[in-house]
Amino acid sequence: MLDALGYATHAAKAPLSPYKFQRRDPRARDIVIDIKYCGICHSDIHQARDEWGRANFPMVPGHEITGVVTQVGAKVTKYKVGDKVGVGCFVDSCRVCDCCKKGFEQFCSNGASFTYNGLEQDKKTPTMGGYSTVLTVDEDYALRIPANLPLAAAAPLLCAGITTYSPLNRWKAGPGKKVAMIGLGGLGHMGVKIAHAMGAEVTVLSHSPKKEADAKRLGADHFYATADPEIFASLQGAFDLILCTVSTGIDWNQYLNLLKIDGAMVLLGIPDKDVPVGARSLIMGRRILTGSLIGGISETQEMLDFCGKHNITSDIELISADKINEAYDRVMKSDVRYRFVIDIATLKAA
Numbered sequence: 001m002l003d004a005l006g007y008a009t010h011a012a013k014a015p016l017s018p019y020k021f022q023r024r025d026p027r028a029r030d031i032v033i034d035i036k037y038c039g040i041c042h043s044d045i046h047q048a049r050d051e052w053g054r055a056n057f058p059m060v061p062g063h064e065i066t067g068v069v070t071q072v073g074a075k076v077t078k079y080k081v082g083d084k085v086g087v088g089c090f091v092d093s094c095r096v097c098d099c100c101k102k103g104f105e106q107f108c109s110n111g112a113s114f115t116y117n118g119l120e121q122d123k124k125t126p127t128m129g130g131y132s133t134v135l136t137v138d139e140d141y142a143l144r145i146p147a148n149l150p151l152a153a154a155a156p157l158l159c160a161g162i163t164t165y166s167p168l169n170r171w172k173a174g175p176g177k178k179v180a181m182i183g184l185g186g187l188g189h190m191g192v193k194i195a196h197a198m199g200a201e202v203t204v205l206s207h208s209p210k211k212e213a214d215a216k217r218l219g220a221d222h223f224y225a226t227a228d229p230e231i232f233a234s235l236q237g238a239f240d241l242i243l244c245t246v247s248t249g250i251d252w253n254q255y256l257n258l259l260k261i262d263g264a265m266v267l268l269g270i271p272d273k274d275v276p277v278g279a280r281s282l283i284m285g286r287r288i289l290t291g292s293l294i295g296g297i298s299e300t301q302e303m304l305d306f307c308g309k310h311n312i313t314s315d316i317e318l319i320s321a322d323k324i325n326e327a328y329d330r331v332m333k334s335d336v337r338y339r340f341v342i343d344i345a346t347l348k349a350a
Ligand code: NAP
Pocket: 040, 041, 042, 043, 044, 046, 159, 160, 163, 182, 183, 184, 185, 186, 187, 188, 205, 206, 207, 208, 211, 245, 246, 247, 248, 250, 267, 268, 269, 270, 271, 292, 293, 294, 331, 332, 334, 336, 338
């Protein structure tokens, strides 16, 4: 077994603290990754604080992982020692169900092994995430990081990047399309960069009026503060596509009205309570309300290659491991510019 040092939480709402555990020795198709960086996704907070009601403790969160390969199993063909790799939200799946065969491993009918707060495919070994020094993973569930992207700023692509790329891709954001991003946080800022690179006209709808200059710098063409009720009248029917990245419940009906006929609003943020939707919001304008969950392995690689080609990474605030609890509190206040990333070297030195 391999010794790992992580940051874990032991109870809902308890602070995270250093935690020693072990990773498996590499099997024939496994690689061992020396973790260099891990992003802090709002989903880490939802789960560490048991806001979704399915937390298992101790929990080492983290699913925006980048690092370097240090060992390869005898039958590994895709990676070699020294390669720059990433791991996202899941580390395994059944590989035989329809979803897995179609490349939608995140929807595996037999249950994907999520990177933490989940179980390996043996259905009994708990998974532990990337706020840790080392990870053993099957090579088929690792991703290649393009050479031109720095590992720290590339880490958030593994969740925030693919979660926004996938619906932008599916709903064909591109030249001539008007795309709105509700919320300029970790997901939102990646969505702005990617939609802009795809050639769409991008609008940010934010409840933080001070983010306007950042939104424009990140690639948005327009910015509206949602505190101004006027915008919900003036922007009626304005957008082809809206991505909702807000981490709490907001009135989706108000935003559905901003879609053109046949426009789609994709829910990405996962609030802890259900939000009522009126039939009128959908019927008037034949609008579509849908959702999206991260992306499969091949689409995640496609996203990384797209980001490599367009030189897209996340705007990050690099923190030492002992600042994780503080970072959680700042994310809760929408005070993140625009993703916290943990420098795992500081954990090794602790
Ligand atoms: P984040 O960095 O905290 O960003 C969320 C943004 O939502 C905030 O920056 C803020 O933007 C806006 N917001 C927060 N509170 C609000 C409120 N009361 N009213 C209106 N807007 C508010 O979080 P994230 O990491 O991007 O994650 C966002 C959500 O997506 C979380 O629920 C997370 O669990 C979920 N998620 C889903 C997937 C998926 O596959 N579907 C993947 C990853 C994460 P402004 O300040 O600009 O308003």
